[in-house]
Amino acid sequence: MMASRFALLAFLALLAGCKREEREARLAPPIAEAQGAVLVMPNGISGRPHDVIAAQGDAFRNNAYQLSQGKRLFEWFNCQGCHADGGGASGPALMNGWWRYGPDPVSIFLSIRDGRPNGMPPYRDKLTTEQIWQLTGYLQTLGASTASLASTSRNDAMHSRPAENRAPAQAGHTTRPSP
Amino acid sequence: MNTARLPHLFLLLPLAGCSGWQSALDPRGSTAEELHGLFWLFTITCTAVWGAVLLVLAAALWRRRHPAGISEAQQARSERRSGVAIGAAVAATVVIITGLTFASYLATRGIAEEHPEALTIRVRGYQWWWEVLYADSAPHRAFLTANELHLPVGRPVRLELATADVIHSFWVPNLAGKQDMIPGRENVLVFTPREPGTYRAQCAEFCGIQHAHMALRIVVEAPADFERWREAQIAEAAPPMTPEEEAGRQVMESKACGACHTVRGTAAAGTLGPDLTHVGGRQTIAAGMLPTTRGSLAAWIADPQTVKPGNNMPMVPLTAEELQAVSAYLARLR
Structure with a gap:
């Protein structure tokens, strides 16, 4: 009797897995505006995102839909043109854990929105604030050294680096790459 | 209204699908005509066979069993008769299935025909819209448009179907059958629109949450009107006036x-x-x-x-x- 009740409870617990991930297609305009209001350090490197990002559960890092949108934007807006598939070409690599302006999401956000010296163009007139955050969230997964529950889907074509939905290998870099 | 009549009215509802700008039962193109003929051939033949089977079943149920004490000669005659009937039914089945197979082969062979003078258009499915490229041997005369296909009446058209993301399916019921658009390959659909008009196409393979809102208009017009439209499309955008x-x-x-x-x-x-x-x-x-x-x-x-x-x-x-x-x-x- 006790055992069958326990089995029933276990089955009910399984049903919790049926909940679908939230997919927010339309961001209310005031929230979209707030997402762009980042506090930046005077040197333009690092800062603090608006509270609204945390209030939404850091969706750009934790939501598979947001990450997938970031992955599509990476291809659509030709990030590969300079950064290759994340390994770097005429632009720096994005997946070795070394960030020229620090690993802070605000720094990555600012690099995309406002551009950086030596070639990185600003995308503020090409992408919306939400899209820049989606890209930022996706870029952070490229060099991640810890596994995450949310990930994009795999490529249809051959991967030139480990698929995003694979748990990352232990970070093995000991020396900083020459700039 | 008398509520008893309501179910009858609902029975009539499917008839609304028999004509209109998105109906396979209202063919306006070569392929659709072939498929339309095939559809009615199959429907009428199968209905006739079904009716015949039911008639035989009803007759068998209706007839009384033989009384227990019939002579051996009568029994042999009865067995011969049923042997002939079963043989005829098997022969009819073979003839009908062979006939339908051959009709279907002829119709699909007609569909696959290539025409050297066909108008070539590349259609690419996106989530959730259609990109249309009118190719031309002179590159400056090729142009892109979207969600609307213009075709000259009476000229064969060769559609090269591809996709940019997931599987879509191209389907203009009035003009041709379905053809899937599959990532990494190109499918070809050839048909000749026969009557001018505006037809509606709809993606016919579930492709994401806005699949139902992935429609395409096909405008079939006189060749002169088509050329006029084409020249207008080749031109650059109109300059702002105000x-x-x-x-x-x-x-x-x-x-x-x-x-x-x-x-x-x-x-x-x-x-x-x-x-x-x-x-x-x-x-x-x-x-x-x-x-x-x-x-x-x-x-x-x-x-x-x-x-x-x-x-x-x-x-x-x-x-x-x-x-x-x-x-x-x-x-x-x-």
């Missing part, structure tokens, strides 16, 4: 619009969304969502995620003046 339209062009070029959309003849040269060079001349916007008017263009730009949730057009923050200007400009691009 200061408001000029402001709209600047919004198009300087805001995010130009990052995804092309307006030939301006700095807007993005390739991710539909080509907007002659968007004002198309009957609908957003793959059949709304009729093209200045108002619907403004509504779409102001909030694309409410009109068609999940589509890839972001809500770009614009001031009221910018929105007015850009919608005036786009409506003018005929």
Whole structure:
């Protein structure tokens, strides 16, 4: 009797897995505006995102839909043109854990929105604030050294680096790459 | 109304599908005609066979069993008769199935025919719209458009079907059968539109949350009208005529619009969304969502995620003046 009740409870617990991930297609305009209001350090490197990002559960890092949108934007807006598939070409690599302006999401956000010296163009007139955050969230997964529950889907074509939905290998870099 | 009649009215409802601008039972093209003939041949033959089987079943149920004490001669005669009947039924089955197979073979062979003088058009499915490329041996005469296909009546057309993302399926019931658009390969559909008119196509393979809103219009027109339309499409975008339209062009070029959309003849040269060079001349916007008017263009730009949730057009923050200007400009691009 006790055992069958326990089995029933276990089955009910399984049903919790049926909940679908939230997919927010339309961001209310005031929230979209707030997402762009980042506090930046005077040197333009690092800062603090608006509270609204945390209030939404850091969706750009934790939501598979947001990450997938970031992955599509990476291809659509030709990030590969300079950064290759994340390994770097005429632009720096994005997946070795070394960030020229620090690993802070605000720094990555600012690099995309406002551009950086030596070639990185600003995308503020090409992408919306939400899209820049989606890209930022996706870029952070490229060099991640810890596994995450949310990930994009795999490529249809051959991967030139480990698929995003694979748990990352232990970070093995000991020396900083020459700039 | 008498409520007892209501079920009868519902029975009549399916008949509404027998004609109209999106119906396989109202063929206006070569392939659709072949398939239409095949459909009725199969339907009538199978109905006749079904009726015959039911008749025989009813007769068998109706007839009384033989009384227990019949002579051996009578029994032998009865067995011979049923042997003949079963043999005839088997022969009829073979003849009918062979006939239908042959008819189906002939019809599909007719569909696959190639025509050297066919008009070649490349159609590419996107989530959730259609890109249409009219190829030409002279590169400056090739042009892109979206969600609307113009065809000259009576000339064979060769559609090269591809996809940019997931599997879609191209289906204009009035003109031709379904053909899937599969990532990494190109499928070809050849048919000849026979009657002028406007037909509706719909993606026929579930391709994501806005699959139901992935429609395409096909305008079949006289060859002279088609050539006129084609020349107009080849031309660059119409220049802005008023200061408001000029402001709209600047919004198009300087805001995010130009990052995804092309307006030939301006700095807007993005390739991710539909080509907007002659968007004002198309009957609908957003793959059949709304009729093209200045108002619907403004509504779409102001909030694309409410009109068609999940589509890839972001809500770009614009001031009221910018929105007015850009919608005036786009409506003018005929």
